Amino acid sequence: MNGSSIQPERAWQMALDQLRLGMPKASFDTWVRxxxxxxxxxxxxxxxTPNAYGREWLASRLTSTVTRMLTGILSQQVEVQFIVVEAPVDEYEESEGDEYAQQIAIPPEQNQDVLALQAAYQSVYDEIVRPDQVIVLPGYFLRFIPLLGVELAWLYIGFRQAAYEAGAARQPGKKFGAPAQKVARYSGMSLRTFRRYSAKPDTWQRLRGLVTAVEDKPRWQHGNDNHPHRTPRFYRVAMTLPLTPSDELSLRAWLYKRLAGGKSPLVVIRAALETPADELIPWQENTPSSRDVNVELHSxxxxxxxxxxxISENDRKQFQELADQLAQHLMPPKDLVFLTHYFVTRWLPKLGHGQGWFVVLLRDRCYINPRTGEIRDEARVEQGYAEIAGWLGLKRVKTIWEWLRNDDVSRFVREISHEIGEWEESPRRFKVCLGEPMTDEDQTRANKSLAHRGFGAVDTYSQPIGANDTIRNECTSGSVGAVDTHNGGIDTISGASDTIRDGYSNDLIGAVDTHNGAIDTDRGANGTPIGGDDTHRVGADVTFDWREWHSLNTLALGLNHKKNTPTTTGSEIESDLEIPASTIRKGVVGMEWNLSELLLRNRISVKNQELLLENGLxxxxxxxxxxxxxxxxxxxIRDPIAHAVSRLIPDPSRGAGGVFDQLSEVPANELADMLLREIEGQSPWNQVWRKAMKGTPCSRLRTLADQLGIPVSDLGNW
Structure with missing residues (x-):
């Protein structure tokens, strides 16, 4: 076991991403891919590695580099060895009564040792939910949701995951069989619904460029029984995403404008790499009906x-490398969305396709940072219901309001506040469940399993007293359990992932009833609007890769508690402070900044507060x-708070330098006045402010005001 929350296989994928960026493409494709x-x-x-030549090349040239990368990723010393492995035989599930296909590409028979393996779980929650089983999706795909519609967007997920599990993604060019039942399952559909969508020509027109039906007419072949059998229907699944039509037009316009000025292609591409991605491909409102299905999608x-x-022969290699870098700039390989198999197969059919994406998109704007202890499970949406409807391509904004009143949806998302403004577009905050609560059916099954075993899964249990109150009793029977539990919320769903409540036959086993809040959770964290325009962004070199803090690290969080979840580091458990509501509503601006209230307001963990204050913050x-x-x-910068903490830990008394240090020395009330004037559209007279904050989007200024405790909700432009 390693001391990091990052799984070893994930750590290797992260190292591969770094190697891809740092090596020539030809070398990477030949030896590393x-x-x-x-x-x-x-x-x-x-x-x-596939062969002995690759093993020798990697061992002689990359051992020290890879060792250094993995040591940094896991924060502990590791060693690396390369071996030759045989190509695996890919298998697939057969579903009774399904129209599955026999696998087309089968490796030669090989004599292999057979090992008997058995999975053992001590947690009923882990045994049922299996939170480690995830579907990994490029973050850029979120831009396709309003174009495809919520149903077809999930259908692409089904095809993509089925292709991956069948082996087609690992061995491009080969054809592999995949049961239609599996595609339907990962699409959140019944087999009948999947077949209905498959029979519609419009389905394949809208999925064009993502999933392509290669053979329109059925083909037949004689089997061993001398009877004709239909051959598998052939679909080509795009594992590397193309650009959306609107993004392609934006990128083309940007490039043409620079090339028209007489600059060479290489110079223009380098300039594009230095330009923020949301300037190259700004988010545009789209709906399924707005897409011209006859337009080809391009990379x-x-x-x-x-x-x-x-491109000249001399520049061709450099052109290819710059093209690869630009593709990664617009679609960062580390910008990933994680969907648990449990959510897709168990919750998605209950929620529905639109509500499923609603939960996924709000989760994607939250995270947990194991390095600093911050947990962000609140999402602020600047333009409220209208913006969320835009993410999903919905024309009827009231649909979002109706979803929030659905009992199943409310287990994942709750609206906790909204601000003055138009009903459809006023800023709103949502509390988001980052874990996977079990369905009622699975909770019943879990309770029966625990009752059959004759012991509770944790060393504490709760006995309900009233609608809003519970009493904690310590169990002295030596039950095996989780590290700690928390009770809370009106639901009174019992504590950790496998807690049981005493005295009731229908007691619920919750995912975990702990839940953390945060002051602000703008997904971009740099103040950019929380629409699809920043879904492609991963922090710059000065920020942590926030996707490391994402869903894989938050699968034990639920939506039913009042206090913040303890953050475990090693053998110690550090808990964040609970912020009183009065403190959150209170402005912290006077002549001097109140450091304690700034730390508290921005959810800096207790551990980091102590570390920073002891060293002179x-x-x-x-x-x-x-x-x-x-x-x-x-x-x-996706998360200003996490970024600030990471930069302050080495030297808590040192600011960002230059004009930013000059502004921070200005009396707090004067700086607040300048910030408010800028938000109102009145450029402050202060030249230092103009130099430092010129061109800053208003949405990021409002985020800054929230972090500093400067009330802005009553401003005319809000």
Missing amino acids: DTSFVSYADGVFTIG VHDVLSAVCGP TAQALVSWLLYAASTSGNG
């Missing part, structure tokens, strides 16, 4: 080739970094 994670034991990573490479024209240093993150200098 086809490697595979084999095992991790006693601090040793074992990585498989970033296709667009560059078409716009730049013929000043309010000016914290304010300086928050100003930096809000400005255009901080483009790409």
